[in-house]
Amino acid sequence: MYINYDTLFIGGEWVKPSSAKRIDLISASTEEPIGSVPEAQESDVDDAVAAARRAFTEWSQWAPSDRATAMERFADILDKRAEEMVGRVSSQNGMPVAIATQLEGAYPAILLRYYAGLARGLEFDETRPGLLGGTTLVRKEPIGVVGAIVPWNLPQSLAAFKYAPAMAAGCTVVMKPSPETVLDAFLLAEAAEEAGIPGGVLNIVPGGRELGAYLVSHPGVDKISFTGSTDAGRMVGQTCGHLLRPVTLELGGKSAAIVLDDAKLELEKIAEPLFTATLINNGQTCFLGTRVLVPRTRYNEIVDIFTGFVGALTVGDALDPATQIGPMASVRQRERVEGYIAKGRAEGARVTIGGGRPADRDLGWFVEPTVFADVDNSYVIAQEEIFGPVLSVIPYGDEDEAVRIANDSDFGLGGSVWTSDPARGLAVAKRIQTGTIGVNHYMPDPTAPFGGIKASGLGRELGPEGLANYQQLKSIYLGQEHVG
Numbered sequence: 008m009y010i011n012y013d014t015l016f017i018g019g020e021w022v023k024p025s026s027a028k029r030i031d032l033i034s035a036s037t038e039e040p041i042g043s044v045p046e047a048q049e050s051d052v053d054d055a056v057a058a059a060r061r062a063f064t065e066w067s068q069w070a071p072s073d074r075a076t077a078m079e080r081f082a083d084i085l086d087k088r089a090e091e092m093v094g095r096v097s098s099q100n101g102m103p104v105a106i107a108t109q110l111e112g113a114y115p116a117i118l119l120r121y122y123a124g125l126a127r128g129l130e131f132d133e134t135r136p137g138l139l140g141g142t143t144l145v146r147k148e149p150i151g152v153v154g155a156i157v158p159w160n161l162p163q164s165l166a167a168f169k170y171a172p173a174m175a176a177g178c179t180v181v182m183k184p185s186p187e188t189v190l191d192a193f194l195l196a197e198a199a200e201e202a203g204i205p206g207g208v209l210n211i212v213p214g215g216r217e218l219g220a221y222l223v224s225h226p227g228v229d230k231i232s233f234t235g236s237t238d239a240g241r242m243v244g245q246t247c248g249h250l251l252r253p254v255t256l257e258l259g260g261k262s263a264a265i266v267l268d269d270a271k272l273e274l275e276k277i278a279e280p281l282f283t284a285t286l287i288n289n290g291q292t293c294f295l296g297t298r299v300l301v302p303r304t305r306y307n308e309i310v311d312i313f314t315g316f317v318g319a320l321t322v323g324d325a326l327d328p329a330t331q332i333g334p335m336a337s338v339r340q341r342e343r344v345e346g347y348i349a350k351g352r353a354e355g356a357r358v359t360i361g362g363g364r365p366a367d368r369d370l371g372w373f374v375e376p377t378v379f380a381d382v383d384n385s386y387v388i389a390q391e392e393i394f395g396p397v398l399s400v401i402p403y404g405d406e407d408e409a410v411r412i413a414n415d416s417d418f419g420l421g422g423s424v425w426t427s428d429p430a431r432g433l434a435v436a437k438r439i440q441t442g443t444i445g446v447n448h449y450m451p452d453p454t455a456p457f458g459g460i461k462a463s464g465l466g467r468e469l470g471p472e473g474l475a476n477y478q479q480l481k482s483i484y485l486g487q488e489h490v491g
């Protein structure tokens with residue numbers, strides 16, 4: 008079904024865009040046209056920021072419990088329209104529906120309800136006895152208008168990482184989705200409208216990087232929350248640094264999946280968590296452990312296990328419920344992944360499975376899931392983010408060397424440790440320089456802070472810490488007596 012929009016969602020209304028420019032969407036699996044939306048221009052961003060500023064005056068004054076109720080209605084509508092949402096996301100970016108049902112269908116409503124619950128329980132004001140006489144009223148005030156910039160790989164859940172805590176705090180949002188995934192953003196707008204979210208609390212401005220840069224530097228924006236590549240994140244951070252504008256940056260990764268020498272790796276038991284930690288969403292996920300660190304004493308055995316595991320994955324149309332690996336999100340993205348596979352070969356790494364395009368797929372931007380053996384951690388394929396279904400298996404001597412290799416990376420976002428001894432796994436996990444890590448599984452939980460160190464970003468999303476991103480502190484010193 009072809010989806011067409013002629014208007015933009017700004018200030019709670021569907022308004023005529025300021026230009027006739029359009030963004031056209033192509034199915035990643037079939038290369039067929041699937042939709043078209045207006046491309047927002049700078050003047051549309053101006054309107055969206057102005058609408059968000061107007062809405063902020065009231066929304067920030069709502070009782071947190073009233074905001075929570077509105078957010079729960081929003082969650083109900085998103086649940087009702089989840090299947091439609093999943094279809095839109097999967098046809099655009101190639102995420103298999105079986106995965107999108109959880110990550111893009113269910114997760115945003117879970118986040119809205121979680122932050123609605125936090126808003127109900129929050130103390131926004133606290134009175135503290137002073138040491139120098141008087142007391143202080145410490146207030147957590149909403150920071151204002153948030154510019155939220157979202158990538159294409161998990162467009163709905165990553166958007167919810169931002170708008171759910173921002174709305175709970177009393178902020179309003181101007182969201183810029185990635186041009187590769189805009190049809191889902193329009194459905195999000197419809198859901199907000201249907202849920203009766205007050206006009207201007209959530210505004211959507213679809214466009215590319217220039218429009219994103221315009222939003223980042225807009226004088227009417229109080230805070231930027233960005234998820235995307237490290238290169239773009241540096242530019243966003245530079246602008247925000249100059250403007251002294253608070254910013255959260257969730258950027259790229261190149262995490263390690265460390266297999267300890269006692270790991271059993273029985274695929275009948277661990278195939279699902281192993282897949283989630285290393286390959287979910289066609290490898291187009293920031294936190295994946297794509298550097299698989301393996302004890303040298305068990306190297307050949309574990310390379311064979313990974314080769315069998317990856318070779319058995321079902322590659323297919325993203326809309327087929329049996330598919331485990333779908334296509335890359337765009338031609339550009341496939342070129343990037345194929346470029347890295349060529350680099351890996353040129354560096355001397357050995358392809359044990361995959362390495363090309365699936366023979367039975369003439370259409371769609373498919374790449375075979377691929378395993379490289381004989382990889383040294385210094386190789387480009389071990390240092391740079393490939394963002395595709397490509398694993399590099401790297402040998403290590405002892406546990407100290409595994410930790411050293413894992414930490415020898417510009418990034419620090421995710422990671423996992425695989426062992427039959429959870430206490431040992433935890434001890435190793437504590438030594439890894441990263442923002443998040445799992446033992447025998449990996450999945451960001453809404454209640455815990457998520458984010459990276461080093462080139463993986465600044466700040467954290469999710470958990471109560473994610474809500475604090477959208478608040479600023481004000482101390483009001485109260486004297487013993489009023490004067491005058």
Ligand code: NAD
Pocket residue numbers: 156157158159160161165183184185186214215216217218219220221223234235236237239240242243256257258259260292293392394420458459463464
């Ligand atoms: P990208 O940086 O090209 O684009 C991300 C978003 O930022 C898009 O909406 C884009 O239009 C916009 N943008 C690009 N340059 C900009 C600029 N200079 N100013 C303002 N906005 C700009 O990234 P992508 O290719 O869409 O997404 C993939 C990247 O995102 C990967 O590196 C991945 O690791 C990262 N990512 C990180 C996380 C995380 O939470 N750490 C999650 C998902 C994806």
